[in-house]
Amino acid sequence: MSEVSKTAEVVKPKIGSYRRHLLVCTGPRCSADDASQALFDSLGDKLKAAGLTTGDLRVKRSRVGCFAACKGGPIVCVQPDGTWYYNVTPENMDRIIGEHLCNGRRVEELVFHQAGEE
DSSP states (O other), X not given: OXXXXXXXXXXXXXXXXXXXXXXEEOOTXXXXXXXHHHHHHHHHHHXXXXXXXXXXXXXXXXXXXXXXXXXXXXXXXXXXXXXXXXXXXXXXXXXXXXXXXXHOOOOGGGEEEETTOO
């Protein structure tokens, strides 16, 4: 018997389909007073209210420990779009949800980096 067949088989994980993935920096230097964590915690209700938890526009969200961009937080990255937002207050998050996630238009004045653009 080979070594490979003696070990337990690794089960391939599954995940539901989604259109975009929000990555929220919740590192300690990103924002003051846990504002980033509060933003992340609010996203479940915000995405549900916008109809973004099911269907073709479904958005997945994840916490990230550090983006190494430690100014102007909270910072949110929208993938696969490669759009990086700063100063994501609750009000700005509402704009990002309505304009970018629902309608595909970046909120330009909040973008500090766009993948593929210099």
